[in-house]
Structures are given as structure tokens and as C-alpha cells.
Amino acid sequence: xxxxxxxxxxxxxxxxxxxxxxxxxxxxxxxxxxxxxxxxxxxxxxxxxxxxxxxxxxxxxxxxxxxxxxxxxxxxxxxxxxxxxxxxxxxxxxxxxxxxxxxxxxxxxxxxxxxxxxxxxxxxxxxxxxxxxxxxxxxxxxxxxxxxxxxxxxxxxxxxxxxxxxxxxxxxxxxxxxxxxxxxxxxxxxxxxxxxxxxxxxxxxxxxxxxxxxxxxxxxxxxxxxxxxxxxx
Amino acid sequence: xxxxxxxxxxxxxxxxxxxxxxxxxxxxxxxxxxxxxxxxxxxxxxxxxxxxxxxxxxxxxxxxxxxxxxxxxxxxxxxxxxxxxxxxxxxxxxxxxxxxxxxxxxxxxxxxxxxxxxxxxxxxxxxxxxxxxxxxxxxxxxxxxxxxxxxxxxxxxxxxxxxxxxxxxxxxxxxxxxxxxxxxxxxxxxxxxxxxxxxxxxxxxxxxxxxxxxxxxxxxxxxxxxxxxxxxx
DNA sequence: ATGAATTGTGTTTAGTTGACACAATATTAC
DNA sequence: GTAATATTGTGTCAACTAAACACAATTCAT
Numbered sequence: 423x424x425x426x427x428x429x430x431x432x433x434x435x436x437x438x439x440x441x442x443x444x445x446x447x448x449x450x451x452x453x454x455x456x457x458x459x460x461x462x463x464x465x466x467x468x469x470x471x472x473x474x475x476x477x478x479x480x481x482x483x484x485x486x487x488x489x490x491x492x493x494x495x496x497x498x499x500x501x502x503x504x505x506x507x508x509x510x511x512x513x514x515x516x517x518x519x520x521x522x523x524x525x526x527x528x529x530x531x532x533x534x535x536x537x538x539x540x541x542x543x544x545x546x547x548x549x550x551x552x553x554x555x556x557x558x559x560x561x562x563x564x565x566x567x568x569x570x571x572x573x574x575x576x577x578x579x580x581x582x583x584x585x586x587x588x589x590x591x592x593x594x595x596x597x598x599x600x601x602x603x604x605x606x607x608x609x610x611x612x613x614x615x616x617x618x619x620x621x622x623x624x625x626x627x628x629x630x631x632x633x634x635x636x637x638x639x640x641x642x643x644x645x646x647x648x649x650x651x652x653x654x655x
Numbered sequence: 656x657x658x659x660x661x662x663x664x665x666x667x668x669x670x671x672x673x674x675x676x677x678x679x680x681x682x683x684x685x686x687x688x689x690x691x692x693x694x695x696x697x698x699x700x701x702x703x704x705x706x707x708x709x710x711x712x713x714x715x716x717x718x719x720x721x722x723x724x725x726x727x728x729x730x731x732x733x734x735x736x737x738x739x740x741x742x743x744x745x746x747x748x749x750x751x752x753x754x755x756x757x758x759x760x761x762x763x764x765x766x767x768x769x770x771x772x773x774x775x776x777x778x779x780x781x782x783x784x785x786x787x788x789x790x791x792x793x794x795x796x797x798x799x800x801x802x803x804x805x806x807x808x809x810x811x812x813x814x815x816x817x818x819x820x821x822x823x824x825x826x827x828x829x830x831x832x833x834x835x836x837x838x839x840x841x842x843x844x845x846x847x848x849x850x851x852x853x854x855x856x857x858x859x860x861x862x863x864x865x866x867x868x869x870x871x872x873x874x875x876x877x878x879x880x881x882x883x884x885x886x887x888x
Numbered sequence: 889a890t891g892a893a894t895t896g897t898g899t900t901t902a903g904t905t906g907a908c909a910c911a912a913t914a915t916t917a918c
Numbered sequence: 919g920t921a922a923t924a925t926t927g928t929g930t931c932a933a934c935t936a937a938a939c940a941c942a943a944t945t946c947a948t
Contacts, residue, residue: 430705478736859895
């Protein structure tokens with residue numbers, strides 16, 4: 423096979439910023455490394471791009487390996503290419519941004535990788551430029567969730583409007599008006615009333631909704647407005 | 656120096672999608688290749704990432720080489736990593752999205768690279784996956800320009816509101832109401848009246864404005880709304 | 889002077905947003 | 919069993935914003 427002559431071949435890594443929501447806090451799935459390099463320190467889940475592997479396939483592989491999940495919400499975040507970002511060897515890393523329902527992950531796989539769900543408010547020091555990746559992913563989440571119905575990717579199959587509101591309050595670190603939030607959400611037509619109630623509640627049981635997936639697919643790229651206009655990025 | 660053992664090192668390329676606006680049409684700066692591979696065909700301006708070079712520095716280098724411009728609007732678009740995207744050799748390419756004032760570029764440099772400004776409505780067949788890059792860049796432009804005051808990056812230093820409107824109409828392929836557009840723009844406080852008029856006009860001379868750069872910097876990341884609500888991505 | 893093309897500004901109506909009130913439901917304490 | 923407490927569901931209203939539309943002003947050609 424013909425090859426390009428002059429340029430340098432470089433390692434291409436992938437790192438995954440995996441978000442979950444436990445009903446109260448936004449969390450990231452982080453790894454306490456029991457392998458080299460930087461053994462004993464915290465990092466994102468990552469891996470290298472193989473010779474015969476599409477980039478997106480590699481991301482799905484790495485996410486599956488840690489969570490046991492396929493077909494979850496993934497998008498490219500950004501590629502990080504500072505010369506000295508990895509002290510071992512020049513490595514360019516493509517960051518991937520994933521949202522999962524925290525109840526769906528495979529605990530065995532997570533345990534096997536020595537991974538833990540860590541609250542976004544409590545992220546430890548991370549290796550390399552992973553803190554920058556996390557910060558960018560957080561901004562991306564705040565950005566997109568204000569415009570697109572992204573939040574549902576973090577919710578269980580059936581959920582209540584108050585639960586959803588708690589998610590948005592966690593994302594933006596602010597309290598929202600219950601009544602306006604409910605009106606806005608219901609007006610999107612994205613929610614289907616399951617007829618069931620949340621039996622876990624100690625007071626009035628909230629209605630359980632599920633996502634209207636057809637409408638979600640169709641209208642995902644439209645601009646919506648899930649946050650008050652007073653909110654600024 | 657220690658190196659990682661197992662993974663394959665891969666070529667990392669950069670490709671630049673460079674937008675300009677000539678007052679009527681949105682255009683891309685494309686290259687008619689007088690070099691291998693794919694000599695004689697059209698492509699984006701690109702290059703390879705060097706061993707001792709930051710990714711963003713490489714993008715700025717490639718953009719400078721073609722346009723003679725520094726400090727222009729650049730953002731990462733996406734990284735393209737299909738196995739067979741480059742038939743010569745496995746290459747991952749980071750796409751960069753650039754907006755320039757079409758009057759500012761260095762014609763010598765453009766000529767030296769055998770590059771031409773091609774209307775977005777008239778893009779020729781492009782090598783590799785460059786058509787996909789262009790399509791994604793176009794979507795990104797449509798997305799961001801609806802929310803952020805991105806359009807100014809494509810305008811000359813002094814411009815009129817009708818000129819700006821023509822740009823938005825070119826981006827979205829739709830006509831806009833002159834009066835509502837003007838009101839919306841002026842209400843942002845981003846425009847400074849230079850006191851001058853556009854002397855090129857054969858009829859009533861429009862006011863020349865310049866960008867309030869301080870406010871532009873400050874408020875760029877706020878959500879604005881430069882397109883009617885009836886507009887959908 | 890008059891007409892044609894273009895620019896600048898104003899008005900109106902419909903719809904949306906944000907602030908806030910009250911009623912209904914479920915559990916616990918008494 | 920009734921009251922108190924916490925939570926959920928629905929409604930109202932005033933202020934604001936957007937979209938549609940009208941008219942006056944400017945400039946040049948005739």
C-alpha cells in the first residue's frame with residue numbers, strides 16, 4: 423500500500439465523559455486507575471483507536487466495555503491535541519460525551535474497571551487534560567440541554583415531571599419555578615402519560631410519564647427553550 | 656522516552672472549511688489540487704499535524720498559509736475517523752471551521768495554492784469525505800448563526816444592516832422581514848453607527864455600522880435569536 | 889418635478905413568559 | 919378520624935416579545 427512519506431504518525435486516543443443522574447446529583451463515571459501510566463490516580467475511561475476501526479466504533483466499544491450498554495447517547499465533544507498533554511508520548515485524544523440512565527449500567531463491568539460514579543460537584547484531580555475535557559463536556563451539556571430535549575437520555579424509562587425538574591436544576595445549579603417548568607415541558611408534546619403514579623412518594627404521588635420517542639426523534643434538532651430566558655450560559 | 660507499546664500510530668490530518676461572503680453568496684475557499692494524491696480534483700485546504708505542534712497551532716498555520724490571515728474565527732468542527740476515508744493510508748482528520756472577511760484574504764497566497772472561492776450552491780465533487788465535512792460545517796454555521804452573533808465574522812469592518820440581512824438570507828436560504836430584522840439587530844446593542852453612509856448605493860444610502868467588539872466579546876456566548884421562531888434547523 | 893428603488897421607523901395584534909395563588913392528594917402525628 | 923405537613927396539578931394575570939404590516943424619507947434617473 424502506498425503511504426504518505428513526510429508526516430509523523432501519532433497515537434490517537436479516545437476519552438469518554440459519561441454522565442448519569444441519580445435523582446439528586448449529576449454524576450460522572452470515573453476510573454481509579456489500577457494500571458499504568460498514572461496508576462492510582464483518577465481518569466476518564468479511555469482507549470486507543472485501532473488500525474482497522476472507525477472512530478465512532480471505537481467510542482462505542484470503549485463505552486460498552488465500561489457500562490455494558492450499547493445504543494446510548496454519544497456525541498463527539500472535541501479533539502484535544504496539545505503537544506504535551508500526555509507525558510508518555512505524543513497522543514491526540516478525541517473526547518466523547520455520553521449520557522446514560524444510571525440504573526441501566528452493568529455494575530460488574532464498572533466494578534471490573536475500578537470505576538465509580540462521582541458527583542460533578544466533587545470531581546477529584548484527574549490525569550492529563552481530563553479536567554479540561556470534563557469542564558468542556560459540562561458546558562456542552564448546559565448548552566445543549568437548554569435547547570434540545572437532551573435531559574431524557576439521563577432519565578429512567580418512566581419518570582415524573584418533578585424528577586425531570588430536579589435534573590435541570592442539577593445541570594444549571596439553580597431552582598426553577600415548578601409551574602412554569604411543567605407547563606413548558608407538557609407543551610412540547612414529548613411526554614406520554616403512562617396512567618401510573620410514582621408509588622415511592624410519601625406525599626401526593628406524581629404522574630409517571632414516558633418519552634414520546636417518535637416525536638423526540640423528529641423534533642430533536644428544533645430549537646426549544648427548556649430554560650428561562652433569564653438564564654445565561 | 657517511554658512509549659505506549661500496543662496501539663497503532665496513525666496519521667492525523669487537518670482540513671479547513673473556510674467560509675466567506677461576497678455580498679450575495681456564501682462561498683467556500685476550495686483547492687483545485689495540482690499535487691498528489693487526487694491531483695486535478697477539488698478538495699478542502701488541509702495538512703498534517705506535526706510531531707511538535709499543538710492541534711490548534713497547526714490549524715492556524717494551515718489557514719495562514721492559504722489566506723495570509725491570522726486571528727480569524729476558527730473552531731473545531733469534528734474529527735473524521737472512518738477507516739477507509741483516505742484510500743492512501745489510514746488518516747484521522749480534524750475538521751476546522753473558519754469564517755473570514757472575503758476582502759481580507761491574500762490573493763497571492765490563494766493563487767499560489769490554486770484555490771478559488773466557490774459558491775456554496777455550486778460545490779464541485781470533493782475528494783475523500785470532504786463533502787461530508789462541508790455539509791456538517793454548513794449545518795454548524797446555520798446552527799450557531801441563529802443563536803450567536805457569528806455573522807459579523809463574515810462582514811467587512813464597516814457594513815450596513817441590509818448587507819447583514821443578505822448574509823443571513825444566504826445562510827438560511829430564505830427571505831427575512833427587513834423591519835423585524837433591523838429592529839432585532841439594533842436591539843442587541845452590538846452595532847455602532849459610524850456616521851457614514853454606504854456611497855455605493857444608487858438609491859437611499861444605508862448607514863454604515865461597525866461591530867461593538869467589546870460587547871461582542873462579552874456577550875458572544877449568550878443565547879440570542881437572530882432568526883424568526885418559525886425557522887427550523 | 890416625477891417615478892422607482894431602497895432605507896429608516898412606527899403600529900398593532902397575537903402569543904409567550906415569568907410571577908404568583910389555590911386546590912387536590914397522600915402520609916404522619918395526634 | 920382529624921389536623922398538619924409536604925408535595926403535585928392547574929389556573930390567572932400583567933409584562934413582554936415577535937410577526938405582520940404601513941408609511942415616510944432619501945437618492946438617482948428621467
